[in-house]
Amino acid sequence: MKIDGKHFRSIWREPSGEVRIIDQRWLPHELRIVPLNTRKDFADAIRDMWVRGAPLIGATAAYGVAVQMAADPSDTSLDETYEVLHETRPTAINLKWALDEMNKVLKPLAPQLRAEAAFARAAEICDEDVETNRQIGLHGLEIIREIAAKKGGGRVNVLTHCNAGWPATVDWGTATSPVYHAVEDGIDIHVFVDETRPRNQGAQLTSWELISHGVSHDLIVDNAGGHLMQHGEIDLVIVGTDRTTARGDVCNKIGTYLKALAAKANGVPFYVALPSPTIDWTVVDGVKEIPIEERTGEEVTHVQGRDPEGKIISVQISPDGTPARNPAFDVTPAELVTGLITERGVSPATAEGLAAMFPEFAVQ
Numbered sequence: 001m002k003i004d005g006k007h008f009r010s011i012w013r014e015p016s017g018e019v020r021i022i023d024q025r026w027l028p029h030e031l032r033i034v035p036l037n038t039r040k041d042f043a044d045a046i047r048d049m050w051v052r053g054a055p056l057i058g059a060t061a062a063y064g065v066a067v068q069m070a071a072d073p074s075d076t077s078l079d080e081t082y083e084v085l086h087e088t089r090p091t092a093i094n095l096k097w098a099l100d101e102m103n104k105v106l107k108p109l110a111p112q113l114r115a116e117a118a119f120a121r122a123a124e125i126c127d128e129d130v131e132t133n134r135q136i137g138l139h140g141l142e143i144i145r146e147i148a149a150k151k152g153g154g155r156v157n158v159l160t161h162c163n164a165g166w167p168a169t170v171d172w173g174t175a176t177s178p179v180y181h182a183v184e185d186g187i188d189i190h191v192f193v194d195e196t197r198p199r200n201q202g203a204q205l206t207s208w209e210l211i212s213h214g215v216s217h218d219l220i221v222d223n224a225g226g227h228l229m230q231h232g233e234i235d236l237v238i239v240g241t242d243r244t245t246a247r248g249d250v251c252n253k254i255g256t257y258l259k260a261l262a263a264k265a266n267g268v269p270f271y272v273a274l275p276s277p278t279i280d281w282t283v284v285d286g287v288k289e290i291p292i293e294e295r296t297g298e299e300v301t302h303v304q305g306r307d308p309e310g311k312i313i314s315v316q317i318s319p320d321g322t323p324a325r326n327p328a329f330d331v332t333p334a335e336l337v338t339g340l341i342t343e344r345g346v347s348p349a350t351a352e353g354l355a356a357m358f359p360e361f362a363v364q
């Protein structure tokens, strides 16, 4: 999407061949563009969240394989790279999906052919993600149009959690794509942005992308969503996902489950923007089967921001020695989900719905 009028993707390859990313750790205060030149660079970038968001994690891993194939295209190198990148973050299934996609292309090839083929497939994965998200936006737009019509053209108020926007993908975003399409459609739309503790992807990234695109929004604390729903201020919730099971259980940033409970209690539609590479067809019960990343407690005990002199700093908000737990995701059971907005249309959050939408992938 656009930053000060200039179009960006979150990851791209320069004409020189160098792969570059926006290092999201410094947004919204600094736009830092950095090259990723080695397998270690790619692993560090994913593990330490220079890039984050399920689709972008997958796209980054794909380019990480390509860069390593240019360095060493041997079978050993390919197998090691799969493991090194796969172990960076455990929850988003797009990481494994992308690595498997790369292996499908590379394993059968002679080593000397692998680098070119890897860069080609990585570029395809990026382009596919952009089109997938654009399609999700168009299908989500229909939901927003219906709500706008019911409100006689009145403002449609959307709540979203974390960042499932264009910085979480190669472009468009998933949960924000319907919003961008609604703005282009002339619909009066407003977004309530959960700050999303502990890393504040909502405050730092979603607010940044919406203000950069001129989208009306309010930043709210995570705990305000239920109150706003009780008072009729939210018309629908749209969130992203890092892994959705074959029956429609949705794993997403910690706190999503609580929003889904509040939405159910208040009759607010709760939608999940779901690109098909984020469906894990091998798991059914999300609570029991999806590995939840446990990140460092320091993300809970400290907050990053800009000081009065404009310097980006991290400050401690709890006493020395206070321990912290930091599960990074939770699972929303399918029965709390109104619908799954995929690139092929809106599916009920059921095994039957997903199998009908993606018959070629569904486990028979």
Ligand SMILES: CSC[C@H]1O[C@H](OP(=O)(O)O)[C@H](O)[C@@H]1O
Pocket: 052, 053, 054, 055, 161, 162, 163, 164, 165, 168, 169, 173, 174, 175, 201, 239, 240, 241, 242, 252, 253, 254, 328
């Ligand atoms: C479009 S997937 C975005 C998804 O990824 C985020 O997690 P993280 O920032 O830790 O990679 C969050 O769960 C978003 O909903």
